[in-house]
Amino acid sequence: MILSLFSAKPEHPLADAKELRRAIAELPLDNAFKAVDEVLAWFESLLSAEGFKPEQLFDTVRQLDEAAQPHLRRLTRDYLHSPRLSKTEERRLWTASTAFWDLLARLYEQSLARYRGKEKGADALKPHLPLIHARLILAYGNQLKWRQYHYGPVEGDIWLRLGQAYLAAESEGVAGRLLLLYPGQSSSSSATLEYLKVLMFHASSMDSLLPAEIELAERLIGHCLPQFVFGSRSGPESVYWIDPAQPLPPVRLTREPQAAPTLRFFAPGNAPQTLAELIRSVELGTVPEEVNLGGQYPARMILPVLHHLAMHWAPTPPLREHRRHQVKSLLTVVNGFEAAFQVFSGKPDGDGAAESWIADNVSLGGFGALVPNLRGDWLRIGALLAMQPEGGSNWLLGVVRRYGRESDTQAAVGIQTLARQALAVELRPRSTSAYALAAGIPGMLLRDGMEEGEVRVVMPPASFDVRENLECEAEGRHLLLTPMDIQESGSDYEIARYRELRSDN
Known part of the structure; x- marks a missing residue:
């Protein structure tokens, strides 16, 4: 009894190296969702586990993280490319993936907290700091990406935690240390590069891309990562700035921000030239071998993404074609080809499918609107709409070009008007x-x-x-x-x- 009181051996089953190997070996190879779900259960148990030495806990998390990666890639492919994914299944895959990256970040944060708290044995984590910081920032980046698949919302807390992770890596002198983040990868990364990748992802206006296009855009950002410019001083080439100490995303550098020691500036650098070469290559039917897109894609899918990035990485930001005017008026909206055809045929909406949205700005090219009560799962980039402004007698035809969730029940959309008469x-x-x-x-x-x-x-x-x-x-x-x-x-x-x-x- 007295011996057990002084025993440092944790009671968690994965504290035994043989049990950890067995748990990893028994992850089902033919069921990616189940495999990720099992790793999630282990992650949850490790958050409150006691008795682990700091290095031992990190190594346990590291091995589980690496074992889950092939299954996570399969879940992502299923989520993005399954042709008939039900809403329930889509939600299940989304929830599992977002939960994985959230729990992984918390566990890597825990390792860093134990190191900074100078726990007994925590010095053994010092050689692992470059990897822990880089994977932590990667986990935050994947949280943001999966939220973007659902078009938000993104809480400011994520930007603050992401920024704090980067600043901590800097202060500990490991932010720029290059290493392979996962076994089998062909290119090195670092905490700074992973942070810059997240910043460029946000700066590239993903709210006008479909989820599969968002994945392609992130892959292309990763390919161009060495071309980007990042630093603590603003220069002629600077396009964006961010303060990692604040819970705010990066913004365009239209004027110098108030001075602060934590300000960082970044720009596309030579990436636009790299994109131009890629565009020419893809137009000729070839994707260079060194460009890892995570799969085979037709040119008709790759080219719009390349052109989108080229537009948003240009030194001069894309200008709006038409001036916007602030308004507040109701829009009656029906969605889909069949409903729009019925409207323009002069037939009333007989099945009650019409929704009321709030137009908050208008231009010659379209509307910005708030959707106060999301109904169903039809609203997405490219959705066809028929719209009737309040007090008007005619219907307009439009397409959703931008989409962002402000909460689970409310969204903001940008609508391009195709025609004022059809x-x-x-x-x-x-x-x-x-x-x-x-x-x-x-x-x-x-x-x-x-x-x-x-x-x-x-x-x-x-x-x-x-x-x-x-x-x-x-x-x-x-x-x-x-x-x-x-x-x-x-x-x-x-x-x-x-x-x-x-x-x-």
Whole structure:
């Protein structure tokens, strides 16, 4: 009994090296979610475990972290690329991944706290400090990325903890130490580089990209990381600044901020040239071998992301095409191709799907709006909307271009107006007999912003055929539409450009 009182051996099962190896070996290889869930359970138990020596606890967390990485990559692929992921399954994968990075950060924070508290045996952690700091900042970065997959919200507390982790790495002299963060990686990183990657991620306006595009953008940021400029002094090349001691994200350097010893400045540096070379290469059908995108992607998916980053990394920030005016007015909104077609056909919303949003700014190009009561899971980048401003009699057609959650029930969106008038028509392939009984293709004709003799047509997915002329009746005239190209595709629509020939027959 007396001996047990003085025993330093922890009672946690993973304190035994053989049990730790067994727990890792028994992680299911064919079920990524279950494997991550088991590691999460071990993480939770380690947060309150007693008796571990500082280095022993760190090593236990390190091994579990490394064992989970292949399973986390599989969960990410499932989340981003599964074609028919249910809302429940999507939420399950999102929750598991965010929980992993949150608990991992807390455990690495615990190791650092024990080192700074000068616990007995904590000096043994000193050689591991570069790895602990870099992985801690990586964990925070992944928390932000997964929140961005859901378009926020991001609490200021994360930015403060992230900044404190970076400043602590600096003060302990390990921020710039290069090392491989995980076994099998081909390139080295450091606490400073991981911090800079998070800053550039935020500065790249991910709120206008889809989740799979956000993942691609982060990979491209990682590829360009050595090109970025980062330091404590502002120079002619500086574009952004941040104060890591404050719970605030980085912002554009439009004027010098109030002096503080913790201010940091950063810029894309030579990365725009690297992007330009990548764009040329991808346009020719080649992705350089040294660019790790985490998978094979078609050029039509990579190029928009490259152009997006090039625009936001330019020395001059992208300017708004139209001036915004602050307003406060209600918008009646219906979503999706079918509902929009019904509206422009003159048929009322019969199933109660219309929502009331609040427009808080307006320009010639569109609206900024608040969604006070999120309903369902349809709202996303690229969603097609029909909108009627309060007091107006006409409907507008638009697409969601930016999306950010302000809470679980409220969001802010940026909407591009496609047309202030749309004609609902029934389209028929020219080759179809006039007496055929087959139903036509529903479509909406848009003439806003088009050259004379051209028209855009919004149709259901896979309706466009570059070899097929279409015809329809509109405004008392017979129209012949000759295909030109497809401009945009969404989950339930596509927008194509046609040449328009009219006749009175």
